[in-house]
Amino acid sequence: MINLTLMEELSIPMEADLVTPDNLHDKSNDEIRRQTVYWGNKKKTIGDFFQVEGEKSDRITIAGNCAKVKLIGHKMSFGAVHVKGNAGYNTGSYMTGGRITIDGNTADYLGAMMEGGLIHLKGNAGHFVGGAYKGETAGMTGGEIVVEGNAGHETGGFMRRGLIGIGGDTGDFAGIFMLAGTIVVLGRAGERVGANMRRGSIILMKQTRLLPSFFQNGVVSTPAVEMILARLRTLGMNPPSAGRYVRHTGDANTIARGEILVREGNRNRVEA
């Protein structure tokens, strides 16, 4: 286990894209201390900010409030990172494997452009969870993101494959431009869910106002949903047991192969 402890809280953000098991697993503590991080417009080393302890390992534990530490676990492909506080922007971006656990909150772009692996966030996430950077046409292409708290706008935007589970509420435009994949929202989703989605599934547990370009077409009770919820249960979430879902297809302005499943129980259409 490699233990990194942030010595004092930062006000100027730091880009720590080398803090990954890929980069640190075969290095001694002295070598780790010499690794480059960018702090504001200056080039610094990990040793300037973190206390480094432990022995060679593919498991990294980061303690302290790292809300201003960006790019933790950037492009990581194996091992485990455990952040014991908050994490900053772009945590787990371009990640291809391994596991990131965050006890606190994160800023925007959690798991952006992710290709594989697992991110487990116990607090709240910012905007663009599993999203695409501006100019990209596909965001998350694989892996799983579990957020126990709330998430911001455009959760799972441009998502192409993978699973996102949100325990709390989301902002507007969840699953915008979604190409495929699955988003489960256990709390209340914001407005305009699935705008411009082509394929993929968005599973909502609570009513929300859907766009007029989604058409209700039946009530389903499918084992596929139960399997997804069972998977979320193994990841530590608490989805409801088996139930029936009202199915809406859309977005009618695209090829309309996407579906929004809304758990039955309440009123199903909120007037526009």
Added chain:
Amino acid sequence: MVALQLGGAPAATLGEVKNRADLVIFWGSNPAESHPRHFTRYSGAAKGRMNPKGRKDRYIVLVDIRPTPSAKYADEFIQIKPGHDFEVLTVMRMLASGKLPDARSVGGVEVQTLERLVSRCKDARMGVLFFGQGITETRGKHQNSLVIYQFGKEMSLYSKFLTLPMRGHYNVVGSGNTMCWQTGYPFAVNFGRGYPQFNPGEFSVVDLLKRKEPDAALIVAAEPMDHLPYEAARHLENIPTIVLDPRETLTTRMATVVIPVKHAGISVEGTAYRMDHIPIKMRAVLDSPWPKDDEPLERIIQRVKELRKEKAAV
């Protein structure tokens, strides 16, 4: 700007609008008060090659949440519920491809009214949709602009159709264009690592200031104290700031250092960009004792380089 990157914009210059457009839609924009010359010179009363009768050759539609003073210049006024622009435009896109929504009205507008508007767009010789901050700064933000661009692109299948933003401030297009050819990105560029990085939200001014990350600010020809949200502007009071501005503004009053400069376009000649990205040459008409904008900046850069060298020598 973000929407432009996502969707691309069917755009042309205002000269095209003046000469060809026979359908003009203003959405979330109040040109009578915010762009008073726009109407007379390009979009409303102006006479053009294919619009010899000026105003009579154009059909003008205003879409807004309340009847603004522009409404009396329009042939048709469509009032929508605040925050429903995205839904209304989504339905218009559906109607354009022949799909009907389940609801009879959307965002407070009858679907029939929208159907008439869409068919008018399809039949137009050239339609133009001007959209203002009433739609780009409300719920949905850049996604609202994006749905407009998408609508414009789809309308281009039937007729010539343009979507042009009504840009707010003087030469705001110029700063975007210059940033683009200098760095590859229009705004929110970070040079922290020695090369330009672009990420709106992460590196854009409002978000940086809200998170209290900058520890100094150099402000050139901008008025953040007046234009930025309160909590973002407040952080500027707590950090050292250098302001280059020809006038006394709220920002210069709180600045640590103010360097008065010549007024671009009045005391110094140069180029400013019109809202349709046309560079316009400006002549100097008044003399001023102050330096040009770039002189103090050049000297700051030179001094920083000298200090760096001295530091490296030590």
